[in-house]
Amino acid sequence: MDIAVKDANIEPEKGNENPINYHATNMSSDWPLNENILTNTSLGIIPTGNSIVESSVCSSALMADSFCPQIWDQPVSVQSLGYCDVNVPNNARTKDNFGPTSASTGWIPDAILRECMYLPTFPGMVPQSMPHFLADSSCIEREARFSCFSGENFGDMMNRYIVPENLNSNSHVLASMQGQHDVFASGGRKMSMTESSKEAFLPSEYGTEGSPLKNKKTIESSPFSRVEAKLGVGTLANDSNEVEFSSRGDQELEGSPRESSGKGLGSKKRKRTEQNRELDENNRVPEPSAETAKDNAEIQQKSDWNPTSTSKPAGKHGKQGSQGSDLPKEEYIRVRARRGQATNSHSLSERLRREKISERMKFLQDLVPGCSKVTGKAVMLDEIINYVQSLQRQVEFLSMKLATVNPLLNFNIEGLLTKDTIQSCIGSSSSLPFPPDMIMPYLPLHQTPPGLIQPGLSSFGISSNALRRSINSPFTSAFKESTSQGLSLWEDELHNVVQMEINSSAPLSSQDLTGSLPPGHIKAEL
């Protein structure tokens, strides 16, 4: 039965793709409508086991759909509510499929809350809607990735259950549901998850709605969820459910040790329920049914769109949403594009990285003088490398000079750090007057005659100036500035020569060469 129904359901799903968007836009109008329907029909539908089962199968197919790229790729219209819209249409759809059966169960809003913890506007809509299964299903893989996240949600669920309704049994149902979700997330079997969640959902529904079944349950209810599990199975009374139970029991055996990572109270209860159920259902269910369940799960996964890659954006968004800011949402929407497989997180991060790199390249381009016209990245890197190299060589050159120069011991630090000097520093540093690579080869000349230079500072200045002139002259054409700059350089050098003749202590500074020296400084030197 399962396979047939599911195959029938998978195909109509494609026809239902469009309603997703439709629901997304008309979301607000949908909810009150459905609420009315629910209130009207809620009592009538609950006992019908078969319809529920079918609808659960539908929900499983829908769940497969919820991972489809069409939903993830919903374009800009989703922006207002962000990621949550994607789930909301699903919820609307499940509501349609489930009809009133899924009516005002207490834990539904929690499921939405879990989805939309980061959406401030959403909780207002929560009570009318019934997202539960699909919301949960889309959440499952996220939970698998972020176990702490699910732990929080679980606490939320517990609170919401216990506080308004004072039903411990409901909380147990929830605990069991949470356990199932985790188990199936780890197992990767969505089909069975829906069945089980559906089934676990039924008791809670009974409990909250006050149908006669509730009385039955409360009579039977020991504080453990075994009763509820029985109740769910008994009400559904269907083969498929038992199949799911069996498979779930097996999976719980596998999965329960895995999930034990710090969920506190919830995990305790969940484990208890799991154990009880394993006892119950392993007794009840024959073995071959488990195989059919596995087949179902496989079919489901085939119909899915690449579950791993879909789960990645979901997990990513969950991470962003837990931060609770608006920015990540926009970012997520901005980088998302309808590209099919290319929108997985790897290529997204790669694109972000490339953007970052180009941004930093631009910043570096501003830093390096004369690099603004260069376009190619390789050429720019060359420029950057040359500039850094030149700066390093300048440092070495200047330290060499400091080593050779006989210092006048008394100088004031404040004079060095005044605004004028710093400004002149910055001004002249932005336009590097000479490429120091050309100076480097001449360094040995400085190094060899220290004894000669030593007695007179002026002689050192003159020699270095002459050196620079000899360096600069063959390379004027190679300067980044055009000939006008070269002419000004020559003029300045002539000025320097005149200065040297007038004043024997000629300054050795690149500011003179470029002429970018503030006038006050020149006066002081003259």
Place this chain on the structure above:
Amino acid sequence: MNTHNQLPSSHSSVESRFASGFLKALKKMNKNRPSSPSIRDTYRRYNFIRVSAYGLMASAVRPGRAWSHATLWKIRNRTFHRALMKRSRTHSLTRRVARGNPRNELGCEQVNDLRKLVPGGEEMKFCRLLNETAHYMKCLQAQVQIMRNIVDHYST
């Protein structure tokens, strides 16, 4: 951008820290200065000045960047001189390290050269390397200017 916003505010303080430290180092060095220095003496002083210039610049950067940490680490481990002197050796070494990194989309040679230039850049990712390069470049510019001013001051 991050570095863009950070630098102008902290730039002057970095400069002043470096300048004061550097002048102190020079003073200390000049106290021990012999009356008639030989070439060997001058070379030693040159090394001292250069290393102290790099080290003081790196220590003036607060909070420390990757390049400053790398520079200080090198100086502390006494490999700084040799690393700077024997360029060829570090050249081959860094090239080998960087060739193992397949992430470079730009010209591999240039990126490797840049990695070699920026201290500590061998094991950075490319984004980080660019960031560090920008910061390092700014600091080098300031350093060059301060040293140039000091030289001017000495020579006048």
